[in-house]
Amino acid sequence: MKQKGLICYIMGGYPNPTTCEKIISSIVDGGADIIEIGIPFSDPIADGPVIQEASYRALQNGITPDKCLNLIKRTRKKYPELPIVIMTYTNILQKNGFRKFMEMAKDAGTDGFVLPDMTIEESKEYLEYSKKLELASIFLVAPNTSNLRIRKTLDVSTGFVYVVSVYGTTGMRNSFNEYTLTAIKNIKKLSSNKKNISVGFGISTPHHIKLMSNYGADAVIVGSAIIKMINSNKVSNIIHLQKKLLNYIKSLKTACTNR
């Protein structure tokens, strides 16, 4: 059976720019297939407490969209083939103008965007430049999204489709309900293998990955769990953190491979 993809989220420049780069290396070495870099926003409505706090602290430390693009530039240089997508909120693109910001992101080496507050109805300009610049436009679908809307979303999404696993914001969950698995199965069926189905929100263990995979996920997204691991580490002990992250990502990757 096909190997499942592992998508890892980090907050750009968090906990500080130098450590952040080292964290990315550990995650890539551990086997991440795609890196999702968050650009902090002051009002992250789709995020739970862990990413909210990281966002807030990154902004307090002076992290700007430009600094995140520089981080992408350096990461791209180090890993020429690594897919890198940006996760942020629409206003960050809007402020510069969609065209200008997306061109800058493309130049830095970005492959696509995940915007949790962008709907397909409002996406005309965003899609226009995604196409022009060959950037993936990764839309989200939720457990309560209708089949008609799932089909529309599958049509306009490129790269992959981001399935929100739960009713709620980002952040670790101990367990998942039946509705999550039903939703994944349904979306998988509607996509008939034309688009990759990636499942995110709440995923943190190899067990979760196996569960999602069994119901048809092509990839999983892990975010808050990584941020939490970063938070639990003392700033001075970076080597320890890198080791911990490497082992953690490896354990997730193993779950993606052995099924």
Place this chain on the structure above:
Amino acid sequence: MTKLREFPIAGKYGKYGGKYIPETLVPAINELEDAYEKIRNDSNFKKELDYYLQNYAGRPTPLFFAKNLTEYVGGARIFLKREDLLHGGAHKTNNCLGQCLLAKKMGKKRIIAETGAGQHGVGTAMAAAVLGLKAEIYMGSIDIERQKLNLFRMELLGAKVHSVNSGTKTLKDAINEALRDWITNVKDTYYLIGSVVGPHPYPMMVRDFQSVIGEEIKSQLRNFTKRSPHALICCVGGGSNAMGTFFPFLDDKDVSLYGVEAGGLGIRTGKHSATLNEGSEGILHGMRTYLLQDEFGQINDTHSISAGLDYPGVGPQHVQLKDIERAEYVTCTDNEALDAFFKLSRLEGIIPALEPCHAVSYAMKLAKKMRRDENIIVTLSGRGDKDIDQVIKFRKKYTGRS
């Protein structure tokens, strides 16, 4: 030509408005839109709402000719639309009753709301109590500190109040937290937004429920004069009392419309909430509108003496009215608002909330430049009981007196 009263068209006011929301909320917003479209022209719904507005909330509120203030200023006649006399102490009750009734028709039992000054929280708690619904209110911890009285009122009315400690700990963060709650409990929860902000259909729906203010002004002024008002003046935070006052007059071109934003410590200090004057286009809380934001698109901290105006965004229809120059948006500082607070208290025996003091202050400036046979209407959106502590604190700071 399209009439201004026909907006929103496809959920938009020109290019403003729209729906920028997490996917989980899309079905809920669509359900709300369908439900509202069904009841908005339903005579039974209107009858039921009117019943509560009249017998429970005390509508119509009076239009009062402020003779003493008019004589003091020496210019145009100043009328006050007394929303401060509405049950709950502010215009917010109009919208809360409308939306709670709608929620009930939709079969939703749990109401959530955000609040800044606490007035919308109180309005929600009241409407939920009288209609047998459960209310939970999100309020920034800084706002709780400066509006303690309203916290107790909400609790007395049976609402559960959640203190919000994220971000700037004020209104915008309370909205963020309410949205997160809604994403999590989308199936059984109704989100009752308190101003003409948020994703479509909220700006339209809240405007419609508040338009009773402007409609009443239209008929009540006829008791004083055959002429239409020359100017309507309202304070603007999110802009719901202003939209409700303006809306019935939007296509009467001879009526001038003025929105007064919080100039805080002065525009040049950067400590203000004057979104329409100083902001730029952006996307927040589900809508395309004007925002106070930095060069990177991060939302700024705002400041105003009145918690109810302390918001970095504004209703999208106001932005349209500004763009096409149908309405003029000006500012009033904390000190000017305080001055109006004392003047109105002494001259008319009315202690106003600090929010509409911004409008009263501008009315005093404008009246001076107008003829004595012209009429100005100020919407006095709330009463001042909640602000007494704040006023005492400020008076001490600026005059050394207490």
